[in-house]
Amino acid sequence: MEISLQNIGRRFNRDWIFKGIDYRFEQGNSYAILGPNGSGKSTLVQIIAASLSPSEGTITHQYQGKKVEAEEVFRLLSFASPYLELLEDFTLNELIDFHFNFKQFISGFDKNQVIELLGFEKYRDRLIKNYSSGMKQRVKLALAFSSKSPLLLLDEPTANLDNQGVDWYLNLIERFAADRLTIICSNQEHEYSFCKQQLNIVDYKS
Numbered sequence: 173m174e175i176s177l178q179n180i181g182r183r184f185n186r187d188w189i190f191k192g193i194d195y196r197f198e199q200g201n202s203y204a205i206l207g208p209n210g211s212g213k214s215t216l217v218q219i220i221a222a223s224l225s226p227s228e229g230t231i232t233h234q235y236q237g238k239k240v241e242a243e244e245v246f247r248l249l250s251f252a253s254p255y256l257e258l259l260e261d262f263t264l265n266e267l268i269d270f271h272f273n274f275k276q277f278i279s280g281f282d283k284n285q286v287i288e289l290l291g292f293e294k295y296r297d298r299l300i301k302n303y304s305s306g307m308k309q310r311v312k313l314a315l316a317f318s319s320k321s322p323l324l325l326l327d328e329p330t331a332n333l334d335n336q337g338v339d340w341y342l343n344l345i346e347r348f349a350a351d352r353l354t355i356i357c358s359n360q361e362h363e364y365s366f367c368k369q370q371l372n373i374v375d376y377k378s
């Protein structure tokens with residue numbers, strides 16, 4: 173998957189959040205979108221996911237050499253964010269079944285392997301609402317990484333994770349991100365230090 177941004181800007185009412193972003197994201201690479209709180213990282217990720225339009229400029233998505241229309245982009249992406257709510261009245265078992273009604277497993281994976289990846293065999297019948305915040309974040313990451321999608325968008329991937337959880341996340345990156353286009357929104361170095369390409373929103377303030 174390739175994504176091109178040409179002179180992208182976004183404002184809310186009269187306030188420009190960023191302006192003039194020219195950038196190209198390419199499959200097989202990991203990118204970090206950096207900037208302090210409130211700088212516009214999540215806004216840019218929503219534009220990349222085609223769930224929000226830019227106020228100016230053009231964004232183009234391509235997959236296997238073909239243009240992808242904005243309304244089709246969601247089929248090609250996996251997204252994990254601390255702000256994304258899980259369906260809390262489901263057990264883990266039910267949640268995985270539900271999620272994979274809409275997504276395909278990565279090759280060689282099934283429900284049991286997702287649970288094994290999480291190390292949550294003991295908790296598979298526990299309601300998600302009774303999981304801790306760190307456990308919920310692990311579930312979000314496991315669902316995103318084990319779904320077949322060329323585009324992986326991770327907003328603050330280690331939010332609520334302890335040191336062991338951070339190591340677990342870095343292992344997921346090594347195992348499951350290599351062939352994809354991975355974009356990480358962050359202001360914590362340990363979650364993006366492996367990204368060779370870094371886009372700092374602060375460079376695009378008007």
Ligand SMILES: Nc1ncnc2c1ncn2[C@@H]1O[C@H](COP(=O)(O)OP(=O)(O)OP(=O)(O)O)[C@@H](O)[C@H]1O
Pocket residue numbers: 184185189207208209210211212213214215216359
């Ligand atoms: N729908 C909206 N209407 C008005 N302003 C908005 C809207 N969405 C975001 N903003 C503003 O845009 C700015 C950028 O917000 P955004 O959430 O993209 O920042 P961020 O870099 O992801 O922040 P954080 O690191 O705190 O998550 C903020 O000032 C925010 O208040």
